[in-house]
Amino acid sequence: KAGVTQTPRYLIKTRGQQVTLSCSPISGHRSVSWYQQTPGQGLQFLFEYFSETQRNKGNFPGRFSGRQFSNSRSEMNVSTLELGDSALYLCASSSGLTTGSEQFFGPGTRLTVL
């Protein structure tokens, strides 16, 4: 089975711009989660989509949004970028059918905001 893929791998943006990140889960997985990882805050949960519906949401401002398509692929959008949004954004997929499911992570998208 192919693993979780994320595109692009690296991004450089300036403050005020918006960005869209993409994640393709493992075939058959219906749950896709997004995490933000920074040295200061560690790994923080953004949101989870299951069968095209947002099922769980972390504590991030409304500038962070996402969606999931019928083929389970997911996109995450960040509008009005701030310097503090510079981070590694990780996507993870799972079956989503049991609590605390094993998460399969992609390699991440490294976003730098200048």
Place this chain on the structure above:
Amino acid sequence: SQQGEEDPQALSIQEGENATMNCSYKTSINNLQWYRQNSGRGLVHLILIRSNEREKHSGRLRVTLDTSKKSSSLLITASRAADTASYFCATDPGGSYIPTFGRGTSLIVHP
């Protein structure tokens, strides 16, 4: 605040030695997982232990779970330079579908 907290934050050992890292959590869980992350990459699942299990092994990994103390430990025996990575514990507080991660332990194994 984090549900799981790893201890120590950083650990430096020589190849061949054992490495032990601990995880404490706050609320009841159904299971606890350990993940490894090599520098700047995605996390890789290592092992899952359920709340009714006390110990689990996988190769050179041994995980214990003490639900009365709300803590878990990960032991890596006969460590190798390739084990150099950050290790995270993840729990499912309140039976959440999404595991909550701690801040991780950074392990350096010197050849």
